[in-house]
Amino acid sequence: MLSKKEKQLIREIWERLTPVAEDIGADALLRMFASYPGTKTYFSHLDIGPGSAHLSSHGKKIVLAIAEGAKDISQLTVTLAPLQTLHAYQLRIDPTNFKLLSYCLLVTLACYMGEGFTPEAHAAIDKFLSAFSAVLAEKYR
Amino acid sequence: MVEWTEQERSIITNIFGNLDYEDVGSKALSRCLIVYPWTQRYFASFGNLYNAEAIKTNPNIAAHGTKVLHGLDRAVKNMDNIKATYAELSVLHSEKLHVDPDNFKLLADCLTIVIAAKLGSAFSPEIQATFQKFLAVVVSALGRQYH
Numbered sequence: 001m002l003s004k005k006e007k008q009l010i011r012e013i014w015e016r017l018t019p020v021a022e023d024i025g026a027d028a029l030l031r032m033f034a035s036y037p038g039t040k041t042y043f044s045h046l047d048i049g050p051g052s053a054h055l056s057s058h059g060k061k062i063v064l065a066i067a068e069g070a071k072d073i074s075q076l077t078v079t080l081a082p083l084q085t086l087h088a089y090q091l092r093i094d095p096t097n098f099k100l101l102s103y104c105l106l107v108t109l110a111c112y113m114g115e116g117f118t119p120e121a122h123a124a125i126d127k128f129l130s131a132f133s134a135v136l137a138e139k140y141r
Numbered sequence: 142m143v144e145w146t147e148q149e150r151s152i153i154t155n156i157f158g159n160l161d162y163e164d165v166g167s168k169a170l171s172r173c174l175i176v177y178p179w180t181q182r183y184f185a186s187f188g189n190l191y192n193a194e195a196i197k198t199n200p201n202i203a204a205h206g207t208k209v210l211h212g213l214d215r216a217v218k219n220m221d222n223i224k225a226t227y228a229e230l231s232v233l234h235s236e237k238l239h240v241d242p243d244n245f246k247l248l249a250d251c252l253t254i255v256i257a258a259k260l261g262s263a264f265s266p267e268i269q270a271t272f273q274k275f276l277a278v279v280v281s282a283l284g285r286q287y288h
Contacts, residue, residue, distance in 0.1 A: 027266075034266035035273050103250065107269060110257035117258050119175040120193055126176060 002131075006124035007073050013109075013121060014070035017063060024108055025059020026050075031104040039097055062101075069132055076135045088139035095140065098133035105129065143278050145220055152271045156256065157217045162210045163203070165259070169252040170206030171196045177247045183240055209248070216279050224282045231286035242284035249276040 002010070017024050030050055033040050046054040069079050077084075087093060106126060110117045174181050175193045184190060187201040196202060212230070219226040234240045253272060257264045 031266040031269055034270040106254060107257045107264075110254045111261050111264050114258050114261055117254070119172040119197070122172065122254060123176040 002073060002124065002127055006120075006127070009121060009124050010070050010073065010128045013125065014067040017109075018067050020112075021063035021067070022056045022060040024105075024112065025061070025063040026055045027059070027111070028101060028105045028108040029055060029059050029062075031107055032101050035104065036097075036100045039100060042091075042093055042097075066105075066129075066132060070128065073128065073131070076131065077138070080132070080135050084136060084139040087136055092140075095133065095137040098136060099130075102126070102129035102133060142221075143223070149271045149274070150220060152268055153217055153220065153275050156268075156272060157214065160210070160256075163207045165252070165255055166206035166208070166210035167203035168206070169248065169255045170209060171199070171202050172255060173248045173251040174202065176251060177244075180244055180247060183238065183244075210252075213279065216275070216282075220275075223278050224285055227279070227282040228286055231283050234283060235287040242280075242287055245280040245283050249273075249280055252276065 029048065033043075033048060040048065043054075043058075046052075046058070048055050048058075065080075065083060069076050072079070106122065106129075109125065110122075113121075174184065174190060174196050181190050184202065184205075187205070188199055189195040190199065190202075215226050216223045234242075253269070253276065256272070257269070260268075
């Protein structure tokens, strides 16, 4: 459950992250690959070493998609419809991995925002990413 | 048996060696109570937990957070035998405190976030992975004696 205040906080934070989407996304992915090596299996066709072009472009894609969802959280199912289809029928990433990336995004934000990543912001974004992940997995079965 | 490389050992001892236990301990516990409000169920006797501000300034929570963090010291000093080191504490959390062991992971996650916020980019992916490995062993040891 997200309050109006939390939705606004989420919107503002992700708007600020949009210009640095590449850095945030790549950092979160690197953290995920380091802590949860099983996640690398989905990227065997790409070069995901630190600093690689694939890592940056992929990270950017993910962060921008989340930022788009953050603009109007009540419309997540509409906004994510194409991505739902992509993940369910093509990518077929096991949805437990969404939790792992979500957590690493939180760590990336903590490193990036320092004290600015308050417990309130942490709670709001954790809830948002859970909702986002749930919607993303809706078409799986 | 958990195996630790020399590098992993030094990462863990470095992190704890440079820690302000009072600051980090209180921040980690209060963050846990704010981000995962159901964990407040174990702290009913600690006073005002009514909102985030109250939790952040509650002296009982701060003191308890510090205690928990000092408890982690024992694992740092006994990395090759964390399971045995925490056997008694595991029994305590199960039989006296009745804490659902799933909660240990929630606090561990909040501790990681607090340290990440402190260290910024110095909290690299590799350091994060090592720290998470350490906390996972601690969490497992604390849940080990439940039955």
